[in-house]
Amino acid sequence: MMTTADSTPLLEVVDLRKTFVDRYFETPVLKGINFTLARGEMVAMQGSSGSGKSTLLTILGTLLAPTSGTFRMLGQDLTRLTESQLSEFRNRYIGFIFQHHHLLPDFTALENVVFPHAGRVGRETRVGLERAAMLLERVGLSDRKHYRATRLSGGQKQRVAIARALMNEPSLVLADEPTGNLDRDTANQSFELLTEIQRETGTTFLLSTHDELLASRCERRIRLLDGVVVTTPAH
Amino acid sequence: MHYSVKVALRYLTANRLQSTMLIAGVAIAVMVFTFNAALINGLAEFQIQRVVGSTAHVTLKPERRMPAVVPPRDASAVRAVVSQRALQRREQIKDWRAVESILESLPDVTGISYNVLGTVLATRGQQTVPITLKGVEPQRLSAIAPIDTNVVAGEPRLGLNDILIGKRLADDLGIGVAQPVFVQSDQGRERVLIVRGLYATGVESIDARLAYVNLDTARVLFDYPDGLTEIEIKLADIYAAPELAERLADSTGLEATAWSETNQRLKDALQGQRSSGDIIKFFTLLTIVIGVASALLLTTYRRRPEIGIMRSFGVSQRFVLSVFILQGALIGTLGSIAGCLLGYGFSALLAGLPRGADGSAPLPVDPALGEYPIALLLAVVASVLAAILPARAASRVDPVEAISQ
Numbered sequence A: 001m002m003t004t005a006d007s008t009p010l011l012e013v014v015d016l017r018k019t020f021v022d023r024y025f026e027t028p029v030l031k032g033i034n035f036t037l038a039r040g041e042m043v044a045m046q047g048s049s050g051s052g053k054s055t056l057l058t059i060l061g062t063l064l065a066p067t068s069g070t071f072r073m074l075g076q077d078l079t080r081l082t083e084s085q086l087s088e089f090r091n092r093y094i095g096f097i098f099q100h101h102h103l104l105p106d107f108t109a110l111e112n113v114v115f116p117h118a119g120r121v122g123r124e125t126r127v128g129l130e131r132a133a134m135l136l137e138r139v140g141l142s143d144r145k146h147y148r149a150t151r152l153s154g155g156q157k158q159r160v161a162i163a164r165a166l167m168n169e170p171s172l173v174l175a176d177e178p179t180g181n182l183d184r185d186t187a188n189q190s191f192e193l194l195t196e197i198q199r200e201t202g203t204t205f206l207l208s209t210h211d212e213l214l215a216s217r218c219e220r221r222i223r224l225l226d227g228v229v230v231t232t233p234a235h
Numbered sequence B: 001m002h003y004s005v006k007v008a009l010r011y012l013t014a015n016r017l018q019s020t021m022l023i024a025g026v027a028i029a030v031m032v033f034t035f036n037a038a039l040i041n042g043l044a045e046f047q048i049q050r051v052v053g054s055t056a057h058v059t060l061k062p063e064r065r066m067p068a069v070v071p072p073r074d075a076s077a078v079r080a081v082v083s084q085r086a087l088q089r090r091e092q093i094k095d096w097r098a099v100e101s102i103l104e105s106l107p108d109v110t111g112i113s114y115n116v117l118g119t120v121l122a123t124r125g126q127q128t129v130p131i132t133l134k135g136v137e138p139q140r141l142s143a144i145a146p147i148d149t150n151v152v153a154g155e156p157r158l159g160l161n162d163i164l165i166g167k168r169l170a171d172d173l174g175i176g177v178a179q180p181v182f183v184q185s186d187q188g189r190e191r192v193l194i195v196r197g198l199y200a201t202g203v204e205s206i207d208a209r210l211a212y213v214n215l216d217t218a219r220v221l222f223d224y225p226d227g228l229t230e231i232e233i234k235l236a237d238i239y240a241a242p243e244l245a246e247r248l249a250d251s252t253g254l255e256a257t258a259w260s261e262t263n264q265r266l267k268d269a270l271q272g273q274r275s276s277g278d279i280i281k282f283f284t285l286l287t288i289v290i291g292v293a294s295a296l297l298l299t300t301y302r303r304r305p306e307i308g309i310m311r312s313f314g315v316s317q318r319f320v321l322s323v324f325i326l327q328g329a330l331i332g333t334l335g336s337i338a339g340c341l342l343g344y345g346f347s348a349l350l351a352g353l354p355r356g357a358d359g360s361a362p363l364p365v366d367p368a369l370g371e372y373p374i375a376l377l378l379a380v381v382a383s384v385l386a387a388i389l390p391a392r393a394a395s396r397v398d399p400v401e402a403i404s405q
């Protein structure tokens, strides 16, 4: 618990709206989202299928622009940055974990983990490789460092993805159903790993899940309902 | 090595078959490019050498004096101008000794011939044929065309009563070595000459219409006691001819013509060949562009999800762009290096084929003239250009769409 001392919220979302518009339909998905994330929190986001969890996470991850509203992270209004500034911000402060692990298939586990760092500084540095190796060890994969991503099991891939999300020491990790694709036992182990790492690093986690049991193990829960956030008090 | 190079290389090695075929495609295009260049340039060089091998590189002739322009008032005045021109027609190089000293001081000159040229009617039995006689100093007989080495009958000697005739012309006249020919010049002088030898240089204008006599014989026949009608010069570097001609025209006041000016047909032929060669080169480059672009577009499409992931962890659009441009550049570089080697090898193979009976190569390919640096440069540029479209498409992949697939 390193950063909870700082009382300004890490993330502040104000009246965020997203309406998908195409030629025939207007689909309002987020209809005025308001919530904050404190530093070091682990928050579960629940909501029925189609309620907009993935949409919200991609907006907060700066991959998708909101229709209106603002969100500030680390004091920066992220709705006002250019594409390349967002890229840079994402690289420094945000880590993603997806349901479908999404590793780069032609790269080894180690290379996948070091990529966000190497891509920024222009090469694989010794420091970067050491950190990547340390992270792989932390997720229990030091013996699989040099395996191609395609030669890892589903659970192993997800653990590599977790390590990769943490590579650049992000302030916020966004996880979209990180265990949704794994069997019960593996899901439990992965979740256990996530909570441990979260506690060790003090990183803020926002993860979406359909799993009531896992959600109940987070410090706090928010629920998406009809396009707005309904806060549920911690258990 | 920048990290984008590593990623580009990884992508290329991840799909060995596709990359190999792509590189092979570029290599074949570059091979065609370089072989085509070696052939067109070799052919041009061959044609030039054949022409310049037996003709003068610079020819000096008397300056063409313009008759004083007097506007003729009536018919008799016109007649006067015409007869005036007739008198001036027999222009000649009078002070050629001065020219000789200039020429002999030039380092690039490899041969000089001082000539008196004229037309005679040659009679043999019932037949009378007009032929051009070229009077040369016997010791300089082969200064311009290699007559002495191409004598097929008799010997290359020019005594005062001797004549050397082209094989074709001799056949037309029906005469052989040691036989007499009766000639009558345009100055009305007559003489009987003995055929000393027959030559066949392979050049039509020399073999079929020309005969050589001693310079002194020509002086008598054409009534030029001390002047010359032309001076022919051969150079070590044929491409220096136009510039030298200009310089000689200035310094001697004579009319100086370079071989390249008098051989308009050759020039046209070379230009035509060069143009058709350029079209082939253009299409080989186009093939590279289309091949590389389509293959990389497919790659881009296949790798959309991965590109989306990279973008999601903050890899910049510029990085993605450079990964794909670099793939094009790598393919272009490897392919064109291989292509140059293949082109050289293929050209050398054809150039080394056994020669025909006349000593000429079956194809006048010159492997040294394959324009390899240009081929390399253009192929790499073409590959990079071809990569721009796929690279832009890659850099614009929407990460959200790619991830949700």
Ligand SMILES: Nc1ncnc2c1ncn2[C@@H]1O[C@H](COP(=O)(O)OP(=O)(O)OP(=O)(O)O)[C@@H](O)[C@H]1O
Pocket: A020, A021, A027, A029, A047, A048, A049, A050, A051, A052, A053, A054, A055, A056
């Ligand atoms: N690009 C799009 N264009 C139009 N509508 C979209 C687009 N993306 C998402 N939607 C709509 O937005 C709504 C929310 O989708 P989203 O993927 O955020 O839901 P979710 O809560 O993550 O669902 P799940 O739990 O099934 O993953 C859905 O009704 C979906 O159809």
Ligand SMILES: [Mg+2]
Pocket: A053, A054, A055, A176
């Ligand atoms: Mg979802």
